[in-house]
Amino acid sequence: MKGHTHLLIGGAVGIPLAVIIPASAIPSSLPAFAISCALSGVAALLPDIDHERSTISTFLRRNLGGSKHSRGRHRGGTHSFFGTAIAGLLAGLAFHQLDPPLALPAAVIVALGYLSHLVADVISPYPMRWLWPFRRHPIRPRWIPAIPHSGFEGQLVELATIGVVLAIFVLAGAHWFA
Numbered sequence: 104m105k106g107h108t109h110l111l112i113g114g115a116v117g118i119p120l121a122v123i124i125p126a127s128a129i130p131s132s133l134p135a136f137a138i139s140c141a142l143s144g145v146a147a148l149l150p151d152i153d154h155e156r157s158t159i160s161t162f163l164r165r166n167l168g169g170s171k172h173s174r175g176r177h178r179g180g181t182h183s184f185f186g187t188a189i190a191g192l193l194a195g196l197a198f199h200q201l202d203p204p205l206a207l208p209a210a211v212i213v214a215l216g217y218l219s220h221l222v223a224d225v226i227s228p229y230p231m232r233w234l235w236p237f238r239r240h241p242i243r244p245r246w247i248p249a250i251p252h253s254g255f256e257g258q259l260v261e262l263a264t265i266g267v268v269l270a271i272f273v274l275a276g277a278h279w280f281a
């Protein structure tokens with residue numbers, strides 16, 4: 104899937120998770136909703152940091168500089184449960200510095216947003232190293248249909264996903280602001 108689709112899916116994961124952000128940490132409900140979606144959305148971009156042409160790598164290169172270089176095997180350690188846990192842990196530590204009551208909610212939101220990327224990537228024909236570093240062998244369950252994202256089918260799935268996620272955002276927004 105493309106970066107913006109991962110961003111949208113991850114953002115949608117953040118909608119229900121807004122409830123775990125303590126009201127004491129954030130006074131109004133609007134920022135909690137926005138913060139949760141933003142956190143999980145950005146987290147959903149992170150696994151593709153191992154791909155030089157991904158949305159997150161391009162963004163970092165443009166803003167922080169650096170040149171295009173391979174960061175190792177695509178869909179390696181960043182596409183694993185271990186990578187998910189590390190992302191959650193780092194977010195927890197960072198938010199602990201900012202505001203300790205936000206540490207655990209941020210860790211959970213980032214981990215689940217990150218995980219949404221891995222789940223969305225399962226339809227890709229390429230196997231992922233889910234159990235890295237414990238098992239380096241790439242895994243791809245055969246019962247899941249393999250849909251290359253560049254093909255017609257892949258683009259259809261991508262469009263359908265975007266449509267569904269946007270509908271979820273509209274419904275959630277209507278509910279939230281009602």
Ligand SMILES: [Zn+2]
Pocket residue numbers: 150151182220224
């Ligand atoms: Zn990916």
